[in-house]
Amino acid sequence: MGGEKMNEVIVYHGGTEIIEHPICQFGRPNLDFGRGFYVTDLCQQATNWAAQVADRRKMAPVLNRYRLNREAILAEGRCKIFKAYDRDWLEFIVDSRQGKPVADAYDYIEGGVANDRVVDTVNLYMAGLMDINTALTRLAQHQPNNQMCLLNQAITDKYLIFDGIQKL
Numbered sequence: 280m281g282g283e284k285m286n287e288v289i290v291y292h293g294g295t296e297i298i299e300h301p302i303c304q305f306g307r308p309n310l311d312f313g314r315g316f317y318v319t320d321l322c323q324q325a326t327n328w329a330a331q332v333a334d335r336r337k338m339a340p341v342l343n344r345y346r347l348n349r350e351a352i353l354a355e356g357r358c359k360i361f362k363a364y365d366r367d368w369l370e371f372i373v374d375s376r377q378g379k380p381v382a383d384a385y386d387y388i389e390g391g392v393a394n395d396r397v398v399d400t401v402n403l404y405m406a407g408l409m410d411i412n413t414a415l416t417r418l419a420q421h422q423p424n425n426q427m428c429l430l431n432q433a434i435t436d437k438y439l440i441f442d443g444i445q446k447l
Contacts, residue, residue: 286350290318290427291445293329295338299441303432311372311393312428313382316435318345324392324424326447342445347427348438352387356434361390364397364418366411373405386431391423 292298301316308314319325325342333340352358361368372393374381382388393401400417403409409417429435 286348287346287440288320288349289442290320290345290347290439291322291325292316292318292343292345293325293327293332293340294343295329295333295336295341297341297444298343301429301435301439303430303435309376309378310428311375311426312388312390313375313380313385313430315382315388315428315430316439318347318427318429318439319392319425320427321425322445324426329447340447342447344442344445346440346442349427352434352438356386356431357384358387358389359385361388361423364391364415364421364423366415368423369401369404369411369414369418372401376401376405382428382430386429386434388428388430389425391421392426394424396421 292301303315306314306316310317322342326340329340329342359371361371368390371381376393391397397418400409400414404411404414429439
């Protein structure tokens, strides 16, 4: 057990509820990386998301904090890592948002968020109003934020440990 803590990264899940035991299949369908439990290693990104959700729901924001043994997941699970807003990422996001079960092949997916900086490009491409090369050129101008989607409940239970809530 001693060496495991060194492999852990701190990740966050923003929302309006304390979530000590995340359920992977509870989320909405057709999200970027499918129906799973989403976290990020970027505290500000999770804080911003918590504020948006809280504002929409007229509730107080909550920032859940977890320890994630990412190395163990990468070694044990079926993983997909997107390092950039590239063709592979764009096609995966489009397929997911169109309800295709592309995430079903994975236990863990990590990569850029289709957030308000890039979602217009994604939507224009999906609607056929922008070709792939123009979309990729526009996407290349942005440094991706980071999201991690846990899709396998057993792996989530084993490697994502609730570490309390963080004050906002």
